[in-house]
Amino acid sequence: MSGKISRRQAVIGLSSTLLLPAACSRPGPETGPAEVFAHGVASGDPDRTSVVIWTRVSGFDGPADVGWEVAGDGDFQDVVASGRFATDRDRDHTVKVVVDNLAPGASYFYRFSVAGEASPIGRTKTLADGHMERLVIAIASCSNFPFGFFNAYDDIASDADVDVVAHLGDYIYEYSEDGYGGETGKRIGRVHEPRHEIISLDDYRTRHAQYKSDAGSRAMHGRHPLIVIWDDHESANNPWMHGAENHQANEGDWYERRAVSLQAFFEWMPVRDPEPGQPPEKYWRHYRFGDLASLVTLESRHTGRSEQIYWGDLTRFESAEEAQAYYRDVIGDDSRTFLSAELEAFVADSLRESVEAGRRWRVIGNQSVMARVVIPRLDDPYFGELRGELDGTGRRTLDGLVRRGELGVPGDLDAWSGYPAARERLFEIAKEAGARDLLVISGDSHSYWANALYDELGQSMGVEFGTTGITSPRGLLPIGEAALERYDRLAAAANREVIWTDGRYRGYIRLEIDHAGARADYVTVTNIETRDYDKRIVYTANIASENGELRYL
Numbered sequence: 272m273s274g275k276i277s278r279r280q281a282v283i284g285l286s287s288t289l290l291l292p293a294a295c296s297r298p299g300p301e302t303g304p305a306e307v308f309a310h311g312v313a314s315g316d317p318d319r320t321s322v323v324i325w326t327r328v329s330g331f332d333g334p335a336d337v338g339w340e341v342a343g344d345g346d347f348q349d350v351v352a353s354g355r356f357a358t359d360r361d362r363d364h365t366v367k368v369v370v371d372n373l374a375p376g377a378s379y380f381y382r383f384s385v386a387g388e389a390s391p392i393g394r395t396k397t398l399a400d401g402h403m404e405r406l407v408i409a410i411a412s413c414s415n416f417p418f419g420f421f422n423a424y425d426d427i428a429s430d431a432d433v434d435v436v437a438h439l440g441d442y443i444y445e446y447s448e449d450g451y452g453g454e455t456g457k458r459i460g461r462v463h464e465p466r467h468e469i470i471s472l473d474d475y476r477t478r479h480a481q482y483k484s485d486a487g488s489r490a491m492h493g494r495h496p497l498i499v500i501w502d503d504h505e506s507a508n509n510p511w512m513h514g515a516e517n518h519q520a521n522e523g524d525w526y527e528r529r530a531v532s533l534q535a536f537f538e539w540m541p542v543r544d545p546e547p548g549q550p551p552e553k554y555w556r557h558y559r560f561g562d563l564a565s566l567v568t569l570e571s572r573h574t575g576r577s578e579q580i581y582w583g584d585l586t587r588f589e590s591a592e593e594a595q596a597y598y599r600d601v602i603g604d605d606s607r608t609f610l611s612a613e614l615e616a617f618v619a620d621s622l623r624e625s626v627e628a629g630r631r632w633r634v635i636g637n638q639s640v641m642a643r644v645v646i647p648r649l650d651d652p653y654f655g656e657l658r659g660e661l662d663g664t665g666r667r668t669l670d671g672l673v674r675r676g677e678l679g680v681p682g683d684l685d686a687w688s689g690y691p692a693a694r695e696r697l698f699e700i701a702k703e704a705g706a707r708d709l710l711v712i713s714g715d716s717h718s719y720w721a722n723a724l725y726d727e728l729g730q731s732m733g734v735e736f737g738t739t740g741i742t743s744p745r746g747l748l749p750i751g752e753a754a755l756e757r758y759d760r761l762a763a764a765a766n767r768e769v770i771w772t773d774g775r776y777r778g779y780i781r782l783e784i785d786h787a788g789a790r791a792d793y794v795t796v797t798n799i800e801t802r803d804y805d806k807r808i809v810y811t812a813n814i815a816s817e818n819g820e821l822r823y824l
């Protein structure tokens with residue numbers, strides 16, 4: 272489908288400043304010569320009548336005049352929109368066009384050209400109006416370049432029934448060549464560019480370029496429109512409103528770093544730019560899929576999150592009661608927020624509108640796992656024996672789990688579990704809107720989840736499908752795959768909200784929704800260290816929506 276089109280067809284315009292290679296070159300595809308369209312084409316942030324199309328032109332030092340065309344057919348006989356876009360160094364030679372006056376629920380083809388070179392042809396789709404029979408969303412998160420090839424993206428590209436890809440964050444990672452994933456990256460030839468931790472605008476741009484050089488990335492973006500939210504690593508690990516765990520004083524001003532990271536995000540992603548005068552961090556949306564579904568996306572990092580409270584030294588608690596009281600009173604303090612008041616109001620309005628419009632499903636696209644998850648007790652002799660066999664890292668990981676399991680407290684305090692009062696407030700908002708049927712989709716955890724959500728009173732609030740990393744591994748893997756499987760089974764047994772979880776796989780979720788039900792296939796790729804892979808569905812969750820509530824079948 273990369274569809275090289277003939278020169279005669281492709282040349283929409285010529286530019287005079289093509290220089291190959293040029294001073295501001297960015298990492299290109301892993302093999303082959305530098306190409307003008309080395310980072311592929313992409314589309315996204317669709318509504319009923321418009322969609323963003325995107326590319327980046329390489330090899331230019333100065334301005335470049337880029338032609339674009341959108342057509343109803345792959346031969347471009349039926350061109351419905353075309354134009355020119357002037358790009359330059361100020362926007363890292365990225366090209367972004369909001370194409371409007373399109374038909375709802377329609378597929379389109381698009382392409383770019385510059386200086387006699389034609390881009391690959393991309394395909395995209397607008398959101399449906401009126402009746403929509405079926406919606407297929409591929410749900411992705413945590414695509415770390417050094418940890419592996421984006422084979423899961425490649426598999427998503429091969430699925431012609433996908434309507435839209437929802438990437439829930441950690442689209443890039445900020446670490447240096449020696450940071451998270453570094454060892455694997457060196458072994459498989461996927462070392463981070465630049466080599467150092469990214470801090471400046473140029474750093475973030477170079478990193479985005481590297482991620483979009485992956486062949487799976489180019490295939491997926493060229494094939495399906497993208498809905499994307501950021502999580503933490505698009506800026507730095509575990510940020511909150513006024514800082515981040517992985518931002519130190521010697522790395523300059525946090526707000527400046529955050530601003531350049533978001534500037535690079537908006538340059539390199541096929542999404543609408545912030546409205547003039549609006550802070551870029553206020554990034555949330557309500558996508559309406561005909562009469563079938565709403566998808567409301569959240570921003571839970573920069574606009575409303577209170578600083579994380581981490582467990583720290585757990586030996587300070589003398590009993591489970593003491594630790595749980597701390598969780599309830601300090602971590603669970605009412606004043607601690609996860610979303611901004613403005614976003615909460617947006618969610619309230621969106622859910623109310625969705626219910627009033629009679630849409631069948633309300634999907635919440637969010638960064639972090641929402642289910643209440645405590646660490647299970649690991650007093651099973653299996654883990655005692657295992658401890659003797661583990662190396663230092665494995666032993667430390669296991670000991671941390673054992674201690675938390677004894678205390679009966681949540682492990683991940685950067686997720687919604689670290690903000691229980693805010694979670695309850697979100698549920699209040701949903702109830703007031705008449706939406707106790709939330710279908711929450713989540714990333715961030717590098718593990719698969721099929722969860723059921725309940726409010727404080729034990730009232731059903733919906734379900735959650737959490738996706739694993741495209742490449743990022745589960746943090747508990749140092750205890751070994753077999754132990755992780757056992758651990759996950761105990762976690763599901765110990766938590767009312769967890770129906771199933773499994774951290775052994777890399778892949779995505781294929782969510783298919785119609786008026787009768789929802790089905791989530793947990794699709795894993797069997798290898799990420801080379802381009803060769805097979806796919807396997809490791810779990811399927813089926814959901815019915817009845818009388819305003821969701822339940823597992």
Ligand SMILES: [Fe+2]
Pocket residue numbers: 413441504715716717743
């Ligand atoms: Fe991640």
